[in-house]
């Protein structure tokens with residue numbers, strides 16, 4: 441990796457220290473270093489281990505705006521052809537005859553977004569990091585055990601005895617963020633009685649770039665298009681199941697698990713096969729009361745963890761990164777402290793509203809759709825049919841999913 445550190449070096453001095461080299465922290469490190477802001481990124485897991493096929497079996501729906509941002513910071517080039525464009529989205533509810541159909545052609549030439557396997561995003565981040573030279577220091581495997589702040593800087597105390605001293609620290613540590621706790625920032629939230637089962641399937645017929653979200657009483661069942669691999673058509677499944685029954689499905693032998701999958705997918709993809717292992721994720725919503733304190737800021741799941749029903753959690757994280765990158769570039773040009781109170785306040789103002797809105801919307805959709813209550817079922821069907829017949833509203837919803845409306849950072853705009 442870039443610039444291996446001497447273990448004898450007790451203190452490392454940088455402009456911005458990022459804790460967490462996941463999809464959000466890793467992207468932020470790339471974006472800042474590319475713009476001449478000296479950064480260090482610290483993770484308890486060796487990034488080389490994060491690209492193993494067994495580490496993270498998810499694939500992410502990357503919104504068009506996020507794809508533009510990753511392109512602007514040079515990261516998308518490392519994804520290469522390993523993505524599948526999402527041209528249409530079909531939303532259906534149980535056996536109801538009503539559905540909602542989004543077609544990219546209704547809002548322009550570009551796809552609504554694309555599907556990328558997380559391991560390929562992680563590989564792209566690692567490749568991008570390797571090209572950043574001295575602008576980026578990677579410290580891994582190491583954990584942050586404590587932090588102290590002064591008027592001029594923030595010091596992260598690592599578990600191996602080293603210190604990282606920075607003007608600003610960003611916690612991109614995911615949902616169980618240590619720095620957030622150390623700073624005394626509280627979190628509001630709840631768990632959903634649901635588990636997401638993730639698996640990759642091969643299928644006989646092409647998906648034609650169409651993403652399907654099929655609402656079942658236990659939760660949404662998503663069939664998301666992946667690029668073909670060695671001539672095999674593939675899709676990623678996110679099967680939201682009741683927490684109590686998910687463990688049983690996960691423990692089934694392959695043949696029986698595939699039969700359960702086939703029953704939910706239906707016949708439109710032809711014969712199915714399982715590719716690779718299954719993964720499971722407990723689901724919950726959480727929201728940090730503040731996105732910063734002193735010289736510490738939160739980004740990604742450390743600030744907001746939402747239900748994957750709309751495939752937006754990472755996209756919000758990418759928007760955090762794009763906004764923060766813009767704010768810090770502006771601070772650098774103006775010769776301001778990276779943790780100047782105006783910069784800190786601007787980030788929180790900018791990102792909290794967008795994230796809170798999406799957290800609320802996904803929570804409501806999950807509650808309204810994940811049940812079999814007859815009056816709600818009828819209302820849902822009518823709602824889907826109504827939206828499907830209102831082209832104006834449908835375009836707004838599509839642009840929302842593409843992340844192309846709202847107060848967008850410069851690098852996210854076309």
Ligand SMILES: Cc1cc2nc3c(=O)[nH]c(=O)nc-3n(C[C@H](O)[C@H](O)[C@H](O)COP(=O)(O)OP(=O)(O)OC[C@H]3O[C@@H](n4cnc5c(N)ncnc54)[C@H](O)[C@@H]3O)c2cc1C
Nearest residue numbers: 460462463464484500501584614740741751752753754755
């Ligand atoms: C089933 C499922 C499907 C999803 N699908 C989509 C989708 O299609 N589109 C979308 O936009 N979003 C999706 N999401 C959401 C998305 O996956 C998350 O929002 C995203 O992965 C969060 O990334 P992160 O980098 O913020 O956190 P994490 O991925 O949790 O990374 C945190 C990193 O910090 C490190 N770390 C933590 N604490 C410390 C410490 N103290 N010291 C050192 N290192 C530390 C960890 O090792 C880890 O590498 C989905 C989520 C689920 C569960």
